[in-house]
Amino acid sequence: MIKAKSKPIKEIFNYIEPYQDVLIVGCGGCVSVCLAGGQKEVNILQTELELLRGKRKPADQFRGYTVERQCNEQYLGALDDMVETADCILSMACGAGVQFLAKKYPDKPVFPAVNTVAIGVDLDIGLYEEQCRACGECVLAYTAGICPVTRCAKGLFNGPCGGTNGEKCEVNPDLNCAWHEIYTRLAAQNRLDNILEIRPPMQWQNQIKRTIVQKGYEQRYYQEEI
Numbered sequence: 001m002i003k004a005k006s007k008p009i010k011e012i013f014n015y016i017e018p019y020q021d022v023l024i025v026g027c028g029g030c031v032s033v034c035l036a037g038g039q040k041e042v043n044i045l046q047t048e049l050e051l052l053r054g055k056r057k058p059a060d061q062f063r064g065y066t067v068e069r070q071c072n073e074q075y076l077g078a079l080d081d082m083v084e085t086a087d088c089i090l091s092m093a094c095g096a097g098v099q100f101l102a103k104k105y106p107d108k109p110v111f112p113a114v115n116t117v118a119i120g121v122d123l124d125i126g127l128y129e130e131q132c133r134a135c136g137e138c139v140l141a142y143t144a145g146i147c148p149v150t151r152c153a154k155g156l157f158n159g160p161c162g163g164t165n166g167e168k169c170e171v172n173p174d175l176n177c178a179w180h181e182i183y184t185r186l187a188a189q190n191r192l193d194n195i196l197e198i199r200p201p202m203q204w205q206n207q208i209k210r211t212i213v214q215k216g217y218e219q220r221y222y223q224e225e226i
Contacts (some may be wrong), residue, residue: 001121002030002094003128004037004114012045012090013052015111019087022049024113025079025101026066027093035126036114037092039066045092045113070097076104083108137202142194144185149202151178157199 016022024042032038042064049062065082067075070093079101083089088109091098094116102110118130133149139157140147149155153171159179163170167180186192213221 001033001119002116003034003118003120003130004031004094004116006036006041006045006114007112009045009048009052012111012113013049016049016088016090019109020060021085021087022060022062022090023079023082023086023088024049024062024064024090025070025092026064027068027070027091027097028066029069029071029093031093031097031114032066034122034128039064041092042066045090070094071100073100073104076101079105135202135204139199142197142199143182144189144191144194146178146182146185148178148182151181155202157202 024046026032026037026039026042028038031041035041046062046064053060063082063086065079067078069075070091083105086108088111089101089105090111090113091101092113093101094114095112096116098110098112118128119132119134120128120130123129130150131147133147135149148157148159152159153169153175154161156179159182160177161170161179164177164180165173167177169175169177183192183195186194
């Protein structure tokens with residue numbers, strides 16, 4: 001699930017300082033689950049901004065509303081009337097949600113209130129760990145379910161490196177060596193032949209804009225080449 005963290009309040013305030021009517025839009029998806037952009041966080045941010053602005057501009061107003069998902073247009077219709085009277089929009093969704101709002105309402109400035117930081121798992125309330133970087137070339141089948149992109153400090157596809165210190169990483173002695181863990185798990189599964197096969201360098205498909213089409217839907221979106 002996408003994880004996000006709140007931007008510094010002063011940075012957010014600088015975005016919206018020139019505007020009087022500010023609409024704060026939360027998202028009920030990922031950012032709500034990781035406690036960064038749901039209705040509770042919308043209410044908190046609204047209060048913080050009102051306190052910062054104080055009585056300097058008594059005509060100003062902040063309004064908050066949370067849609068089920070900002071990355072899906074079918075949920076954005078509820079915002080139309082509110083956006084029409086707003087001077088700007090402050091999005092508490094991930095970067096995809098911010099861009100989707102900006103595309104739907106191109107005549108309104110849309111500002112991000114959170115930083116999108118990772119795809120990760122929940123360790124505890126308010127505690128998360130990055131486990132995927134959406135690289136576009138998943139190798140977890142060969143590395144026993146341990147991601148070398150996020151877990152290895154050097155992002156090596158063919159490891160371990162020459163600097164590994166037993167079970168620890170040379171970059172950080174408190175960090176377990178990902179490739180030591182990969183080796184150990186593959187050995188337990190009797191699959192060590194995987195580690196001998198050299199993998200080509202990462203092509204980093206996520207460095208360019210991608211359109212993702214699930215298997216079975218190709219003909220719906222793409223015409224067959226003639």
